[in-house]
Every structure is written in structure tokens, then in C-alpha cells.
Amino acid sequence: MHGLMQDWPLTVDKILDHARNWHGDREIVSRSVEGPIVRTTYAEVHGRAKRLSSALKTLGVKPGDRCATLAWNTARHIEAWYGIMGIGAVCHTLNPRLFAEQLCYIINHAEDRVIFTDLTFLPVLLEHRAKMPTVKHVVVLTDEAHMDPAAYPGALCYETLIAAASPECVWGDFDENTAAALCYTSGTTGNPKGVLYSHRSNFIHTLVTMGKDVMGISATDTVLPVVPMFHANAWGLAFSCSAVGAKLVMPGQKLDGQSVYELLESEAVTFSAAVPTVWQMLLGHMRENKLGLSTLKRVVIGGSAVPEALVRAFRDDYGVSVTHAWGMTETSPLGTLATPSGKTMHLDDEAQLRFTLKQGRPPVGIELKLVDDAGERLPHDGTTFGRLMVKGPFVVGEYFKGDGGDILDDEGFFDTGDVATIDEHGFMQITDRAKDVIKSGGEWISTIEIENLAVGHPKAALAAVIGAAHPKWDERPVLLVKLQPGVESSKEEFLSFLEGKIAKWWTPDDVVFVDDIPLGATGKIDKKLIRERMKGYVLPTAKAKETA
The missing domain is CATH 3.30.300.30 (ANL, C-terminal domain)
Known part of the structure; x- marks a missing residue:
């Protein structure tokens, strides 16, 4: 017997629809690539993303086609993000920090038809355009005043493109398991592999990240995602902030300590997320200039293990709470977060620190296990090392185009490549990459x-x-x-x-x-x-x- 509830496909266009309908006037602030701070709203982003969808259809983009973004965190990038996914095309975020040869490999492997790029990256695209035969259009995320035809002959201006496009475009109207986004692993061993997210997996990941013991952001937060959108969907923040109505502050290309600090203070940021190196630069800038933090309350740190000195500095010197997180491209990316449990919540700061430094507990929807080299399960005693395995509705099932072959074990778990322990309270700690x-x-x-x-x-x-x-x-x-x-x-x-x-x-x-x-x-x-x-x-x- 099936239930009798409405069948409402979980497609990510509904997230931005919700943002327009219920908190459309909430701000999205960007440090633009051209320099100035630019202010817009969720409603304006929604309207411009719809125009982009219409423009993509005019360019011949069909459902399932891959459209790449080579861009920093800005409102234009968010517009492209939703505009691509809204019509059933696949948003392929490219990591500009990869070598040019790796970028060409990824673009060709994905068979990208359109690339949306910031001005910053035009030189590398121009140099290697002959090596990207599937790319039919390059769209520069800027206005006519900043377009230089010589920088990339034949490139399209983003603002001109959407200004000429219809504001009417139907979003959704496809199965929730339709591919939504594509992100490639960093390729430290062999060629990068593609992780193809579905609308359903992204929607469920968004709902999970909104939990209090996960990201826990709300409509009253101002969020600065320093983590780039090309790092596994900016850890889902471009979706979850739209869903709850948090003010969103996008840092653009300037991620140094001074630039990050300026945005934290000028925009009254309450929540931020980044890798440890970004926070080290911020702390260095604040110490050197004897600065404090007026509004920042919480930071999530992931990407690599958080040093104890970093947690202590934020906590003791600036009154900022640190949440240590673990995940990977293959987990969309959030897999665990070191938020207190019912058993650890009453511990004092020093005792709590032992758990904060671990990668933490899985949210609902994520299953973990430790296994030995023979695939046998190992105990969760906090001392036994094993290979960390994971499964769930937003965990990879196979790589794009079948690369890597069968990547799941007999129980459907994915091998993360990490060696870890899990303690009696359920806190997981990465001890190393297996290699x-x-x-x-x-x-x-x-x-x-x-x-x-x-x-x-x-x-x-x-x-x-x-x-x-x-x-x-x-x-x-x-x-x-x-x-x-x-x-x-x-x-x-x-x-x-x-x-x-x-x-x-x-x-x-x-x-x-x-x-x-x-x-x-x-x-x-x-x-x-x-x-x-x-x-x-x-x-x-x-x-x-x-x-x-």
C-alpha cells in the first residue's frame, strides 16, 4: 500500500522559487570581479536566472547538456547555477585552481557545451580553446563596459545575453532524479572523476544541512561562504541560504585575510565557512592589526583537519564557536559535523575540545562503518583504526561515465579512502588518507x-x-x-x-x-x-x- 500524500518532485528550482515567494527582498551582496560591492535580492536573482534559462534554450541547450561555470562566488554565479539547473541542464562547476591540462581534460570528459566564466579566467580559456571541441559558447559574467572582444573573440556578454532573453521560462517539470550538477574530484591519484548530483540528492542534502546540529543556519543569519561554489556546491550553502532566507554575502576572488575581514564587519556576518588556511590568514590579519569581530558567532571549518590552535584562537580570543566538518565531493559534501551530542553537551570547554577536534557525527541520512582490509566491520571504540565507508541518499553511487568501475561494496557503502576511528559517542575522527x-x-x-x-x-x-x-x-x-x-x-x-x-x-x-x-x-x-x-x-x- 502506498501513502496518499502529494507527489511533489524535489527539484532545486523550487528552492529559489521559495526564496522569491517568501523572502524575495532578502539581500545577496557580492564583491564583484570588476571591483565594486554589488547588492541584489533573491527576487532579482530569481528573475535574472529565469532570463538566463531562456537564453540557454535560445543557444540550443537541452536537458542533460552540461554547462560549465569557471567563476568565483558572486550573485551572477548563483544566477547561472539556478538558471542552468532549472531547465534540466547540468551545472558543471570547474575548479580554476587546477592545472590547465586538467581543466581541458575535465571539460572534454564532461562534454561541456557552454562555459560561463569570470573575466579572470579568459586568458586560460583563450590559450586552450582549440583543445575544447565540445564547447560551443563562452559567456563572460560581466557587462558590455568590461567586455574586451580581443580577450576572447566570439565570447558572449552575460548582461547583454540575459537582457535580450524572455523573463518567462518554465522550470522543473522533470523527474527529481534528473542530473542537476557535476563536480569532479581533485584527481590526486589518476584523472579527476565526475560526481553527478541529482536534483533529489541536492534537495535532500539541503534539508539535512539546515538541521540545528548540522549547519543550523536560519533566516536571521548573514552567511559568508568563503568556500567556493566549485568546492562541492559551496558545502550546500548556495541552496540552504536560499531555502531559509539568510542574507548571503559572496566574497568574489579576494580571499585574503583583510578582504574577508572587511566583509565580515561591513555586512555584519554571523556565520561563515571555509578551509583552515583561510581562517589562518584571517587570524593573522586581525592579530597584526589588533582587530576584533563584532558579529561573527559561528564558523564551519572543513577541507582538512582543523588545528587545535585555530579552535582555541577563535573561541578564547574572539568568542567564535567552531564546528569541525568532514565531507568530500562524493558526499555532496557534508558527511559529519562535530556538534555536541546529548552525552557531551555538559562537558566544560576543555573537555569539549577533545570532541570538537574530531570530524564529528553523521546527520540523518548518512551511514558510516569502519572495515579492515578484508572488509570486516570494526568496533566503534575510539581506538581501532579502519577504512571509513559511507552511504546515503546524497552519496555517490558511481562516477560519471562509469569511471572507476564498481565503487560500492556488497552493502552499498562507498570507500572514502580515509582511515578513521569512531568512538563510543559516535564521533568519527580521520587519522589519515589511506595512501x-x-x-x-x-x-x-x-x-x-x-x-x-x-x-x-x-x-x-x-x-x-x-x-x-x-x-x-x-x-x-x-x-x-x-x-x-x-x-x-x-x-x-x-x-x-x-x-x-x-x-x-x-x-x-x-x-x-x-x-x-x-x-x-x-x-x-x-x-x-x-x-x-x-x-x-x-x-x-x-x-x-x-x-x-
Whole structure:
């Protein structure tokens, strides 16, 4: 027997329809690529997105066609986002931090027909346009005053395009399982793979993120998504803010500490989300200029593990609550958040910190398990390491065009590639990527934990840990440190700083000071490149062992 409730397809165009109907006058503020701050509303964005949909149909775009965006977080990007998805086409967000060769591969693999781009990225598109045969139109997200025909001959002006288009366009009217958006993994191993989100998966993810123990944003919030829209849908904030009617502040291309601070203060931001490196830059700017925060109450930090020093600084120096989150492109992206549970809510700040630093608990709709190499389930005791597996209605089932083959186990779980523990309270903690974990004498050592402690040293700007070959222990940890400008340090100083904070046998066998620690396209430490750079490195302890 089926229920007798209305069958209302969960398509994301309904989210922006709701925004227009019930909080259409709520502001969306953007730092434009051209420079000035631009103010609009949900109602205006809705109307312009409808015009864009009409324009796309005029350009020959059909349901299922891929339309790419190569753009920063602005209101125009949101218009393109909803305008593409509203007619059943697929919004393919491109990461501009990828190498040009990777961008060309992704564009061709996706078979993008249209690319919406900011002025910033025209040179790379022009240089490689011959390598993108499926692209029929390039639309520049600007007005005629800023168009330069020589920058990309044949490119279309966004403002001119939508001004000439009809404001009447039917959205939705298709199955909720229709593809809505496409986002590629960062491709640290092999070519990037496409994750094809459906309208249903995005809608359900939006409803989940609005929960109090997840993002918990409301109509009274002013939200600054520093996390880019090309990073797994800006962690869903472009959807959830539209759904609840939060004021939305889009930072454009300027993500340095000063620029972020200016928006936080001038727009009275209450909630923000970004990777740790952004917050490190913000804290550095505030400390240097002796600044405070007037309105910011909560930040969500994800992308990589949050250092303890960062949580303490926000909490103790600025009165800002930090929520540590974990997810990936394949989970839309939110998978867990370290919000207090009924069992941990009464703990004092110091005791609570132990749980805040973990990646947290899954919201409803996400299932987690830990398995060993044979696929057998492992206990949730907080100490047993295992491969982290995940499933749910907004978790990938297969990659676009079947890349990677069958990616689910017999129970329908996806292997995240992370090694983790889950404690008795349900808090999950990532200990490493499976490919980065150090196995020393048969025991696992978490590079992430050592890195987070090391970067808490006042002289450290960045820290990374990799494994180096050892004749007795197979591998031993090496700590690489990029120092703050103008300071000096020593191996002994950093090892002394770590003493007592980690198990003695986790202590790095060496500390190497470097000028640069490379970051990948998503802002995470690029361990693959570090290992290549350190190819000829030999541990001092390994030399001593061989000599003995």
C-alpha cells in the first residue's frame, strides 16, 4: 500500500522559487570581479536566472547538456547555477585552481557545451580553446563596459545575453532524479572523476544541512561562504541560504585575510565557512592589526583537519564557536559535523575540545562503518583504526561515465579512502588518507594529528608529515615545516614542542625546514608532490641503522 500524500518532485528550482515567494527582498551582496560591492535580492536573482534559462534554450541547450561555470562566488554565479539547473541542464562547476591540462581534460570528459566564466579566467580559456571541441559558447559574467572582444573573440556578454532573453521560462517539470550538477574530484591519484548530483540528492542534502546540529543556519543569519561554489556546491550553502532566507554575502576572488575581514564587519556576518588556511590568514590579519569581530558567532571549518590552535584562537580570543566538518565531493559534501551530542553537551570547554577536534557525527541520512582490509566491520571504540565507508541518499553511487568501475561494496557503502576511528559517542575522527598513513613496525601513525600539533607552534606557518623508508621499522615520520616570515628554529625546538602531546614512538625521526609546502587545487596539502620532492631523502636514523 502506498501513502496518499502529494507527489511533489524535489527539484532545486523550487528552492529559489521559495526564496522569491517568501523572502524575495532578502539581500545577496557580492564583491564583484570588476571591483565594486554589488547588492541584489533573491527576487532579482530569481528573475535574472529565469532570463538566463531562456537564453540557454535560445543557444540550443537541452536537458542533460552540461554547462560549465569557471567563476568565483558572486550573485551572477548563483544566477547561472539556478538558471542552468532549472531547465534540466547540468551545472558543471570547474575548479580554476587546477592545472590547465586538467581543466581541458575535465571539460572534454564532461562534454561541456557552454562555459560561463569570470573575466579572470579568459586568458586560460583563450590559450586552450582549440583543445575544447565540445564547447560551443563562452559567456563572460560581466557587462558590455568590461567586455574586451580581443580577450576572447566570439565570447558572449552575460548582461547583454540575459537582457535580450524572455523573463518567462518554465522550470522543473522533470523527474527529481534528473542530473542537476557535476563536480569532479581533485584527481590526486589518476584523472579527476565526475560526481553527478541529482536534483533529489541536492534537495535532500539541503534539508539535512539546515538541521540545528548540522549547519543550523536560519533566516536571521548573514552567511559568508568563503568556500567556493566549485568546492562541492559551496558545502550546500548556495541552496540552504536560499531555502531559509539568510542574507548571503559572496566574497568574489579576494580571499585574503583583510578582504574577508572587511566583509565580515561591513555586512555584519554571523556565520561563515571555509578551509583552515583561510581562517589562518584571517587570524593573522586581525592579530597584526589588533582587530576584533563584532558579529561573527559561528564558523564551519572543513577541507582538512582543523588545528587545535585555530579552535582555541577563535573561541578564547574572539568568542567564535567552531564546528569541525568532514565531507568530500562524493558526499555532496557534508558527511559529519562535530556538534555536541546529548552525552557531551555538559562537558566544560576543555573537555569539549577533545570532541570538537574530531570530524564529528553523521546527520540523518548518512551511514558510516569502519572495515579492515578484508572488509570486516570494526568496533566503534575510539581506538581501532579502519577504512571509513559511507552511504546515503546524497552519496555517490558511481562516477560519471562509469569511471572507476564498481565503487560500492556488497552493502552499498562507498570507500572514502580515509582511515578513521569512531568512538563510543559516535564521533568519527580521520587519522589519515589511506595512501598517506604511516605504518611503522606494523602500527599506524596519523600524519594529520602530528601536523595539527606542529602547526600550533608559534613559529610554524604550515606543517606536513610524510613517511620515509626505514630498514627496521619500514617507515618513520618526517616533519616538514614552513616557518613564519623572519623567524628561525631548530629540529630540537619542534621535537620538544611535540613531547608529551603524542605517543613517543610517533615522534618524527627528523624535522626538515622548507621554503614551501605545496597545496593542491582544493587547498589541501599536496602529499604526492611533497613525496616527489623528497624522493632522494634518507632518514638520519636510517643511515645510523645501516652504519651499525
